[in-house]
Amino acid sequence: MEFVPQSDAPPALTDRAAGLVxxxxxxxxxxxxxxxxxxxxxxxxxxxxxxxxxxxxxxxxTRLYAAAAPARTRSLGSETD
Structure with a gap:
C-alpha cells in the first residue's frame, strides 16, 4: 500500500470534495x-x-459520508473556506 498526495493522483480522481480517494x-x-x-x-x-x-x-x-465530508473540509481549512 502506498499513500500519495492528492496532487499526484490522476486528474480524474482529484476531486477534493470526494474526500478519500x-x-x-x-x-x-x-x-x-x-x-x-x-x-x-x-x-x-x-x-x-x-x-x-x-x-x-x-x-x-454513502449518505453519512456525503454529509460528513463537507464538514471535514471546512474544519481543515480547504478551498471551501
Missing amino acids: LIRDGTGYRGYEAGRQLLSQFRLCAPLAVAMATPPVRALG
Whole structure:
C-alpha cells in the first residue's frame, strides 16, 4: 500500500470534495467506497468491509459520508473556506 498526495493522483480522481480517494488495481474509488476498499486490505477489518458492502449499509454509509465530508473540509481549512 502506498499513500500519495492528492496532487499526484490522476486528474480524474482529484476531486477534493470526494474526500478519500483510493486507487486499487488500477480502479479508482472515492468517498465511502474508498474507505470500504481500504478497510478490506486489513485482515481484522475485512468482516467490517464485507458488512459495509451490503445494500442497506452501503446506502446509509454513502449518505453519512456525503454529509460528513463537507464538514471535514471546512474544519481543515480547504478551498471551501
